[in-house]
Amino acid sequence: MTLANEIILPSRAGWRPRFGLHRVLFHVAAVLVALLFLAPIAVVVLASFRPSSEAGLPPLPPWPTGGFSLDSYARLEAFGAGILHHAGNSLFVALGTAAITVVVSLLAGYGFSRFHFPLKGTLFVLILATMMIPFQSILTPLFLILARLGLQNTLTGLILIYVTLQLPFSVFMMRNAFDTVPKEIEEAARLDGATGLRLLAHIMSPIVFPGMVSVGLFAFLNAWNEFLAALVLLTDQDKFTLPVLMTAVRSGHYGSVDWGAVQAGVTVMMIPCLLLFLLLQRYYIRGLTAGSVK
């Protein structure tokens, strides 16, 4: 793609400078559209810092007029087992999903890329097929299987399901990552006496590290944000992840909703995603194009 851009650039650069007004209009329009996309996020973050007295009022203006305050965040502590506890649940699920997904898909990607074994094609298609069937349609049996395994209403059970949902994309991604590594590197390492898992851990992993970051990033974000499976599989309020807790907050008590708490909760849920994306954007887009366009 970069190559294509480089080829396109000179011919277009030739006629562009003549359209100065054109360029100004482009940037004006782009900034307006960008503001439209940013506004909801900015409004909720700003509004979450308003004091209790303002929290129930429309966000006009969105920023705190009566002074910056953490009231809304403090009030979140009263819901469930406290916002920190539930943020911890979400973090545990997201990190657990990311870690297991990375390890499992690293192993599988290596296996599918480097070895020949019976039923290889069938097994690979089987893993990819998971993508074709929406998990919403197999939620009921998943519920029963987790119960049979003694994992109903546990964060561990949720992690196992999230890992399965991530596998088709992740294994595909890692297989491709290993496919691009020259065979000679492996052979040289083998001559030096590195074999099996040690070869994979010390020699190969650093080379396919970008792929691992993409895989881990997607696993983390998807697990952090997932709602339906968490809603169905977690029945004990103590175990709720942030989306499930915040939905309960939004339902309110006796018809009145603490919108300030909702704003604070939404901010807590959004910020890690936005930060991770901005920090690791390169890996995110790489995963997106590899996962969808191929």
Place this chain on the structure above:
Amino acid sequence: MSITLKSEADVRSVGVPRRRRRRHDLAALLYVAPAIMFVLVFFLLPLGMTVWMSLHNWPLIGRPRWIGFANYNALWRDHGFWNALAFTGRYTVAATIGLLAVGLALALFVEKPRPLVGLYRTVFFLPVVIGFASASLLWAWLSSVDAGLFSPLAEQLGLTNGRINLLATFDPAFWSVTVMVIWKMAGFYMIILMSGLQAIPADYHEAARIDGANFWQRFRFITLPLIRRPLALASILCVSGSMLAFDQFYIILAGGPQNQTITAVYWIFNQSFVSFRLGYGSALSVVLLGILMVLSALQLRLFGDREPPR
């Protein structure tokens, strides 16, 4: 997709002595075993169980009873399900048209390399990375009549006489959710379609321009045919995603007003996990799954991919 292509490793291992290859085969199975285990236990088994359960009366507590196709017979007369499906279809049409149109417009807008264009792309993409639940909660607040943004803002600007409760009647509630989804997901389709646009050689547009083709003609006869594959992909992702919509309607509208915005997955959720009719819920899932597959196949047909399979 290049699943059927043999990797280089396959080709090279031909020359390796037989005994060493055998040993490698076993090791390789160990490498892929964890992934296979996950897929067997948490995908293939539940998929089979869904079909099996759909043939039973399966309460949460107590013994399941084999009832053959009775669930499927009952399903024919289940107006709630067909209404939910009709609503889901209506939403899917609105969301897909909206998302592809906005996504394509954004893609055309930021496709060319210019100063700052990367920043604009990033901003348009930001809502994609926040979850559906977060976006829905955010929208539930923005759309609320007392503490929200939309109605009070419209009132202050003098657009409406008094505050209108957006979530109280079907049309504004439906459009509020649809606008939220377009806001949240347009950036995703922008990226997919942009990669298609950038793959079009610049000469094609140059040549057409020289021949006197205007913007619309170039778009209609060069751009659209050449981004057919990414467009098909975007459309399939969008339709199957929208047909499975749940979070936004559950969180923002709770199926209201008057249960008019219950989607198919929402109906299945209610049957399975509110009424605990697990067998019946499974039958509904099987039907929904069938509908999704037919829709994907139809779209592949529609976009007529005549390139030979690679």
